[in-house]
């Protein structure tokens with residue numbers, strides 16, 4: 001970052017307003033003259049906030065911003081829950097994913113390959129006491145691991161590993177040593193280890209492939225099947241798309257930038273409709289509104305301010321959120337500032353401050369169906385806002401299959417439908433994982449219990465860390 005990047009005074013001061021504890025505290029501090037007055041406040045609306053957040057937004061506008069003459073801009077980039085369910089849009093939230101259950105064969109007992117001519121069997125039988133330090137390792141382990149590491153060497157001298165003789169391996173060692181001299185890297189010379197292993201097993205070349213033991217030197221004699229699922233989590237691009245992008249666009253507009261000339265949308269060639277590329281890839285042919293130009297056939301963007309023109313962007317991180325601070329949202333024309341950090345205020349202090357002034361009922365700002373919700377938050381929604389709960393349960397059901405995905409998507413970490421998820425269980429261990437008693441799974445359930453104390457900020461990850 002050049003030191004002249006944000007030279008002089010900012011052209012304007014804007015406040016990123018999320019309508020949560022910290023941003024309302026900032027608004028009240030402005031009202032009480034403890035912070036200077038910004039030129040505007042900007043709220044980015046995902047369209048999926050709890051009603052309490054919208055109510056609070058109206059109240060702040062009415063009771064604080066309006067009397068102070070601070071305009072509040074409500075910006076958006078579409079309605080997140082509609083977009084996420086639209087197969088013609090590639091929009092996502094950080095949902096939990098699980099593959100369909102599948103069976104795997106788990107070997108209980110191994111026996112040495114019964115074919116006496118099998119070279120891999122010979123390697124298996126010779127235990128190591130000198131090639132490597134582990135006495136439990138078989139030569140097979142050394143050879144197979146080193147063969148993998150050697151793949152590049154084999155390639156570069158056009159040598160077929162299955163046909164390599166001891167002479168070939170010695171040649172590889174010579175080449176590797178030469179390379180090491182040339183580039184100064186201290187590569188381990190795997191070919192030398194493989195050659196040593198072969199010599200100790202009384203072999204003069206690498207064993208040929210053996211189908212009966214799949215070149216493993218051992219065969220399974222007892223096994224059972226297990227049901228498994230693979231788990232994952234989707235990327236979180238939503239705050240960027242639905243919060244940061246529209247805020248920055250508004251900042252540019254307020255800095256005097258104009259909406260650029262309309263250009264023909266090259267994604268649909270101005271046709272307004274197309275088959276979404278990820279659907280076409282799957283052989284689907286349904287034509288739908290082009291998601292890039294949103295069915296207008298043209299694209300126009302808000303321009304960039306001239307060099308040197310920049311705005312201060314107030315972000316309401318409190319002292320307990322110091323790890324969320326990053327310059328992620330900074331651009332050439334927008335520089336972050338953290339008034340609550342300057343005033344050394346923690347979230348607790350903000351809450352006390354709000355209560356003392358009659359603003360004690362602030363709701364955490366986050367999408368109703370955000371997968372980062374803790375079990376406590378899910379319970380609260382279920383028990384106090386049945387309408388929002390019913391909507392979110394229905395959303396979760398509709399969310400199961402995503403565009404171009406084989407895995408299923410879920411809002412709850414348990415990868416169960418929201419209305420069946422173990423949200424009443426406080427400890428992961430109390431919950432009987434009926435299918436997969438897996439550590440990763442247990443860790444996810446624990447996370448679901450604890451959740452994230454902070455709201456969703458365009459400037460930080462919801463999981464409490466700077467993104």
Ligand code: SF4
Nearest residue numbers: 093238366367370456
């Ligand atoms: S609340 Fe959750 S789903 Fe909504 S924008 Fe933030 S991270 Fe995404």
Ligand SMILES: [Zn+2]
Nearest residue numbers: 113118210213
């Ligand atoms: Zn064999």
Ligand SMILES: [Zn+2]
Nearest residue numbers: 265268290293
């Ligand atoms: Zn288009």
